[in-house]
Amino acid sequence: MVWKMLVLPGSRCRQRISILSLLLSFALSALAAELQQTGGILSEQEFLTEMPVVLSVSRLAQPTSETPGAVTVIDRDMIRASGFREIPDLFRLVPGFYVGYFNGHEAVVGHGLPNRYFGRVQVLVDGRSVYMPLWGQVHWSDLPLAIEDIERIEVTRGPNAASYGSNSFLGVINIITRHSREDRGGLLSFSAGNKSTSDGTMRYGGQLSDWDYRLTASYRTDEGFNDKNDSKRIHLMTLRADRQLDKTDSLHMQFGYNGGTRGVGGDNELDPSRDRKIVSHFVQFKWQRVAGPEDETSIQFSHSFRSSNEIADTVPYSANIPNTPFSVPILSATLNDVTRSERYDLEFQRNQSLLAGFRFSWGGSIQANRDYAPFYLGTQEVSQNNLQRVFGNGEWRVSPKLILNAGAMFEHNDLTGSAWSPRASINYHIKPDHTIRVGISKALRTPTLLEENANYKLQLPVDLSLLGQPVSIVSIPRFINSGGLKPEEITTSEVGYLGQIPNYGLSIDLRFYRDEIKNVINQFQVSCPVTIPGLLQPVSFNCHSFRNDGLMTVDGIETQLRWSPEPKTQFILGNAYTRTVSYAFDTGVAEDLQRSNPNHILSLLMMHGFSNGLDVSLGYYQVSDMHALGDGQALPTNRRLDARIAKKFLLGGKKAEMGIVIQNLGDPYNEFRWDNSFDRRTFVTFRLEL
Numbered sequence: 001m002v003w004k005m006l007v008l009p010g011s012r013c014r015q016r017i018s019i020l021s022l023l024l025s026f027a028l029s030a031l032a033a034e035l036q037q038t039g040g041i042l043s044e045q046e047f048l049t050e051m052p053v054v055l056s057v058s059r060l061a062q063p064t065s066e067t068p069g070a071v072t073v074i075d076r077d078m079i080r081a082s083g084f085r086e087i088p089d090l091f092r093l094v095p096g097f098y099v100g101y102f103n104g105h106e107a108v109v110g111h112g113l114p115n116r117y118f119g120r121v122q123v124l125v126d127g128r129s130v131y132m133p134l135w136g137q138v139h140w141s142d143l144p145l146a147i148e149d150i151e152r153i154e155v156t157r158g159p160n161a162a163s164y165g166s167n168s169f170l171g172v173i174n175i176i177t178r179h180s181r182e183d184r185g186g187l188l189s190f191s192a193g194n195k196s197t198s199d200g201t202m203r204y205g206g207q208l209s210d211w212d213y214r215l216t217a218s219y220r221t222d223e224g225f226n227d228k229n230d231s232k233r234i235h236l237m238t239l240r241a242d243r244q245l246d247k248t249d250s251l252h253m254q255f256g257y258n259g260g261t262r263g264v265g266g267d268n269e270l271d272p273s274r275d276r277k278i279v280s281h282f283v284q285f286k287w288q289r290v291a292g293p294e295d296e297t298s299i300q301f302s303h304s305f306r307s308s309n310e311i312a313d314t315v316p317y318s319a320n321i322p323n324t325p326f327s328v329p330i331l332s333a334t335l336n337d338v339t340r341s342e343r344y345d346l347e348f349q350r351n352q353s354l355l356a357g358f359r360f361s362w363g364g365s366i367q368a369n370r371d372y373a374p375f376y377l378g379t380q381e382v383s384q385n386n387l388q389r390v391f392g393n394g395e396w397r398v399s400p401k402l403i404l405n406a407g408a409m410f411e412h413n414d415l416t417g418s419a420w421s422p423r424a425s426i427n428y429h430i431k432p433d434h435t436i437r438v439g440i441s442k443a444l445r446t447p448t449l450l451e452e453n454a455n456y457k458l459q460l461p462v463d464l465s466l467l468g469q470p471v472s473i474v475s476i477p478r479f480i481n482s483g484g485l486k487p488e489e490i491t492t493s494e495v496g497y498l499g500q501i502p503n504y505g506l507s508i509d510l511r512f513y514r515d516e517i518k519n520v521i522n523q524f525q526v527s528c529p530v531t532i533p534g535l536l537q538p539v540s541f542n543c544h545s546f547r548n549d550g551l552m553t554v555d556g557i558e559t560q561l562r563w564s565p566e567p568k569t570q571f572i573l574g575n576a577y578t579r580t581v582s583y584a585f586d587t588g589v590a591e592d593l594q595r596s597n598p599n600h601i602l603s604l605l606m607m608h609g610f611s612n613g614l615d616v617s618l619g620y621y622q623v624s625d626m627h628a629l630g631d632g633q634a635l636p637t638n639r640r641l642d643a644r645i646a647k648k649f650l651l652g653g654k655k656a657e658m659g660i661v662i663q664n665l666g667d668p669y670n671e672f673r674w675d676n677s678f679d680r681r682t683f684v685t686f687r688l689e690l
Helices: 002-006 012-038 043-049 076-082 087-093 449-453 587-596
Strands: 071-075 098-103 106-110 122-125 150-156 172-177 185-193 197-208 211-222 232-244 249-264 274-292 295-313 317-320 327-330 334-355 358-372 383-397 402-413 417-431 434-445 455-462 472-480 488-501 506-518 521-530 539-548 551-566 569-583 600-609 614-623 638-651 654-663 681-689
Touching: 071 076, 071 087, 076 087, 076 150, 076 600, 076 614, 076 638, 087 098, 087 106, 087 150, 087 600, 317 539, 327 455, 383 449, 472 521, 521 587, 569 587
Parallel strands: 122 172, 472 539
Antiparallel strands: 071 150, 098 106, 150 172, 185 197, 185 681, 197 211, 211 232, 232 249, 249 274, 274 295, 295 334, 317 327, 334 358, 358 383, 383 402, 402 417, 417 434, 434 488, 455 472, 488 506, 506 551, 521 539, 551 569, 569 600, 600 614, 614 638, 638 654, 654 681
């Protein structure tokens, strides 16, 4: 059980730190109860530790002390204080979440089993899924979303398929943008620094007839990591419009576009340096009726589209002929990789109070996914995957102290058929500010199109003149799979404690959990024989395939602590320890799964605002040694310290701010791979509200 976490693998020092951290958490919990009785000296700060109300866990508005799962809220103050310019970096602030970069624009975000392609975390923007079925990942740099437009982010730390279906496997991220009426007037924001960093945002919000609107245009550029072709040039624009039709009904419309180039490749002869051209856009419409505090109906439709296009010439090289000292020349060829992904999604949701003390959220959705990827799927046909869902989540307030939550999702998709994903929890308020949560949930992860139907072969010319043969075009396999994969399955049991000492500005969130995962889909390397005309025996090339080969158990402890000793000062701690045990037919696969989860992830954000308008913040982030999946490499423990200093002032009677951000004040460390060295990055920022 999770109590085995008291002794983690590693040095004695690390074991002692783990034990002390756990004991400290329990001591703080006990102290909270005692101090709550005796009273405090800073009662005017009670607002700093009120349990935030979230919508993403059960689709019902609930304080975090009454949700059926652990949740972290990243608010605007945290976003600003962190100094992060990339949205994925914000999840370094979430206990147990790993963030790394395969290259300068391809982020890896995971809550366990970090993988370049298959994130196992559902990501929503205003309730619209941006999880792509081809690769099973989120293309973070391609999202039509400016960080300045984010109101808050709700992160469910654990399976939440009961609310959002398959692929809500190890967590759900719901990014919520600001209502357009909250951003009246203009905004100019710029930043510039080393690594050719240059960002800019222009925004204007106003009212036209009965519509509130916000128009945002933004660009981001940088050169990525040293000595790599991984630069990015991003241009995006978003429009949001909201209209209140009458006392109960409202309309919400959004549009977004993201375009530009990303530098990719350069690792080997078959992966030459090139530019990838990106076009990504979406439209979203939502009708909402709020007839009362517990009476709400909504219908939402969205259409998302992403295309990428890259052309490059491979570098000639020689392939060895087995059991001979000879080789055959592989000539250069032009590769044209075009992929297009499209999604239509229609969702209905109804929230209502059926009986006294009982609230219920129910609904359903239909989704159509269309993917065109001849380079990876080996067909010119468009792959279609349709999905239908029905869901229901109920909250029964048995008494002022006892709350029961239960929910389930039934869904059917064309790849793996039908499945249920249930969840149940009990929340008990020991005292008004101290809650125990016990829950269990199940979830599935559907195989991606690449995992299920990979048929990625390079058509390369082979020079056979030495054998008296003409040049032949040979199909060299890279990723091959014949289908038939089962979905991954997870069962999670957890015990949580949430406590707060309002008079001392302190809140505590502890989560003890066990994940039992089976049918883990693994990528493995095989030898693929290729017949070449004129040769008596085939030539073997290394290629990759996928199979269900993994069973693992993860025991974990997550701690989230927020302390506000005074109104303008906050300390936000995120700490996670895990112990992973894995089994597989292939012992190498079992070792890879076990090493992929860092045993320890730590974050600490400290921020303080002075009365003269000066804001100062420090962020410390640490990840223990690990070996991420999907092109990741073995890395030692990395540590990073960021700093931000900003000064607010008036410029021509308008609010302005000038600041400087320094990322990684210490020595360089490696992100995801050995050749991704993250050294010091410094940039200045300027912000003007018009």
